[in-house]
Amino acid sequence: MFRKTEACVTRRCMVLKRNQSVEQERAATLWGETAPAGYNAVIAEFTPLLEEIRAQSLRAEVERILPFGQIARLKESGLTAFTVPAEFGGLGRPLHELFSLVVDLATADSNVAQALRAHFGFIEQLRWEEPSAYTERWLRRLGRGETAGAAAAEKGAERDRFATTFSQKDGHWVINGSKFFTTGSLYADWLTVTGSTEDGETVKCLAARSDPGLEIVDDWDGVGQKLTASGTAHFRDVRVEDDELRYGNTGFSYSQAFFQLYHLATVAGITQAAALDIARAVRERKRGFSHANHALPAHDPQILEIVGHVASAAHTARAIVRHAAEALQAAADSREGDERGPATVKAELEVWQAQEIIFPLTLNATSLLFDALGGTATLRVAGLDRYWRNIRTIGCHNPRVYRTRVIGDYLVNGEPPPGQWRVGTV
Structure with missing residues (x-):
């Protein structure tokens, strides 16, 4: 597994920055973390692996290749132990950084990111509980690279x-x-x-x-x-x-906000990947229409505006996720116990508001991107449709319509969000 000192990671980050592709450099400028240390320094070590996964994602989708290999590589690298405390073999990163990691994982391949949702949730459950032989046993297993589904x-x-x-x-x-x-x-x-x-x-x-x-x-x-x-x-x-x-109900008090924010981070990554793909397609496209504003789509202002819309949606989604992640970190730090105290309620309201904005924004962006290209954009081998389909699928889990009502009820009547949500037949 990768286990580097902070100084080594920082040097590695500088080397990687010098060797970045044009796409990576522009993506970092548009959507990269604003803080120069912390997450940026750690994730730099894993950038080649994430790029490798991203390079495989289209073929995996078109040919239906399940990501056994990709997840195995993530386990071997130590990235699946991102939030496992260092004393148990993990990277020991704080909770709020996890959601930036999920965005980057989903940019590489959203299937891989979502496949690890229950795993990272289980780690958070163990970190929230009082230390015991049970938590130590499982944290050591997860620190070694084992995963949960x-x-x-x-x-x-x-x-x-x-x-x-x-x-x-x-x-x-x-x-x-x-x-x-x-x-x-x-x-x-x-x-x-x-x-x-x-x-x-x-x-x-x-x-x-x-x-x-x-x-x-x-x-x-x-x-x-x-x-x-x-x-x-x-x-x-x-x-x-x-x-x-x-x-009994052994879930950590802020688990609802955690799992829904994980979905939103995945959606932000999907939109980021869509923006990168549409930018590349426009940059490489040589076919154009006679009534276009320029012979080449890469210099057509209307086409560039569409790409800008998609990129801006990706930026907005990621920024909202990072903001909500800070509220979730505050809930985790509050140690409110089994009760959903003020910090947990605030985190839930932050995430429910984020759902209301991120889903319509990103669904529109991943539909709009087709207007930047011709009919070939709809070919199955292009795989551009998967971005809208993936967001639409994630958005159907625990639908936002109910949580939007909760926000209104709180603002109008001061009614706090309800407790644990369940689904089933009546």
């Missing part, structure tokens, strides 16, 4: 009870049931599983990807984020050790 959501389950059950069999706890939206689990070492005991109590645990009785099916058929493996996981008498069980 999602196994919480279900299709057809009730809102107040999971269909997946934890029960006793032959003196051991076993899991039975099926999960959907198991994002990233196909690539993970562990699954974070949530279910109900026979008396209805919520319980969580970790199950190894290789456990007997655990089957993950790549049957995700969404219009976007096609390579996230967000399909089905079946549990058939999957055995769980007693010391892995966690009862």
Whole structure:
């Protein structure tokens, strides 16, 4: 794994800056972090890897190549341990920097970024809890590069009870049931599983990807984020050790804001990638229309304005994400415990407002980009459609319409955001 001193990282950053491509240099000017130290110095070490993943992303999308290799490289590099404390083998970076990392990961490949959402959420859960043998055991595993995937959501389950059950069999706890939206689990070492005991109590645990009785099916058929493996996981008498069980609502107090801001950071990265792609396509395009403003699209002011719109949307989305990430950092630092105190409520309201702006802005930008090119932009091999499809797909998770109402209710009536959200049949 990469484990450099701050001085070494700074020198590496200077070398990389000298060797940047024109695209990288312009992207850094438009969207790079304003602070010269901290995140910039750390992420510079991983820039070649992110560029490699980005170079593979179009072919992966068109040919449906699942990103096993890309995620393995991220694990080997140490980047999946970005927020794991240094004493457990991680990079020990603060929470607010994580969302800049997610933007950069999503710029490289949004499927890879979203596949790690549950993983980084599990790390944050462990960092939030009081230190124990449990948290130390898992932080050391994650610090070594092991990753966790999602196994919480279900299709057809009730809102107040999971269909997946934890029960006793032959003196051991076993899991039975099926999960959907198991994002990233196909690539993970562990699954974070949530279910109900026979008396209805919520319980969580970790199950190894290789456990007997655990089957993950790549049957995700969404219009976007096609390579996230967000399909089905079946549990058939999957055995769980007693010391892995966690009862009740064990989520960290600011988890709702965390997971939704992660989505928004992914969307910001998607828009950034779209801006880079449309800029390159316009720069390289030689075909033009007789009634255009210039023989070459790269010098046509109307075409340049479209590219500017897309780039500005990417900038705005990233800036809003960074701002909301500071509020989330404040919630984490407040150590408000199990209760959602003022810092957590503020973070939630920040993120819900961000949702209302970022989704319409980026959906429009990734549709508008087609106006900068001709009919060839719609060819499947160009892959430009994936940006709109991916944002539209992410935007359907926990739809913003309900949270926009929450903002209005708070401003008008002072009503705080509701507690943990659940989805299910009634």
